[in-house]
Amino acid sequence: METTAKECAARRAAAALPPGFRFRPTDEELVVHYLRRRALDSPLPPAVDIPDVRLLAHDPSDLLPPGWSEQERYFFTCKEAKYVKGRRANRATGAGYWKATGKEKPVAVSVPAAPRSQAAVVVGMKRSLVFYRGKPPTGKKTDWVMHEYRLAGAGLAPCRRAADHPARPAEGWVLCRVFRKKGSSAASTASPTADADEDDATTVRADDGGDGAVTAAGVRFIDFFARADARRRRAASPVSSSCVTDASAEHCREQETTSRGGGAGAGDASD
Structure with missing residues (x-):
């Protein structure tokens, strides 16, 4: 479900934080408080602007253009299948492709299990990807990085129960954090002022x-x-x-x- 331009403008207007405040959520907070809300079609906090974007239709430099006030951005997007029959995700864009690095890592939260004890419950999974320009397998590696979060385990259970309507693909929603690798020429350029x-x-x-x-x-x-x-x-x-x-x-x-x-x-x- 795509967000209309009017809704995006309203979110941006409400997303003005006081000077000095930054949006720096943890992995657990991203999955529990934001991604699960998006999958359940629940409203986000008024001061948070995470737009719905089809990432495969954009170049990373368009998602985080030069002069952007922050060094990273967050987006909601729906996973796209590479083939009609199959669960493999499509990672190709117009100018390149996102390549996964390493294995998925679980995102867990601590919940009270017994008196004076805590138990870790998996609520999602996190995957790191790097953007390559060109066609695989000869693409050129860039300094663009993306962290992709998806619901899993206890985080996905309530979404499955609520996703009985075809217009709400709960399992397809992911939350992406796009940024440039630290130490790159563009990310380390200091402000002239x-x-x-x-x-x-x-x-x-x-x-x-x-x-x-x-x-x-x-x-x-x-x-x-x-x-x-x-x-x-x-x-x-x-x-x-x-x-x-x-x-x-x-x-x-x-x-x-x-x-x-x-x-x-x-x-x-x-x-």
């Missing part, structure tokens, strides 16, 4: 004025290394070490004048 902010925070735009103090964003900092360099430059100047400051230099000139006058007087006395 973030880089600019970091550069601005570490760049000094004010002149130190020769006193070793710089001003950045209205805050005054003292650069002790610059002051040490200034002291070394003054020490290396041609002025005598006994006349470093202007006052001492003036004192030196007075001493030199006095010494010259005293020397002349001594010469006259000797004559």
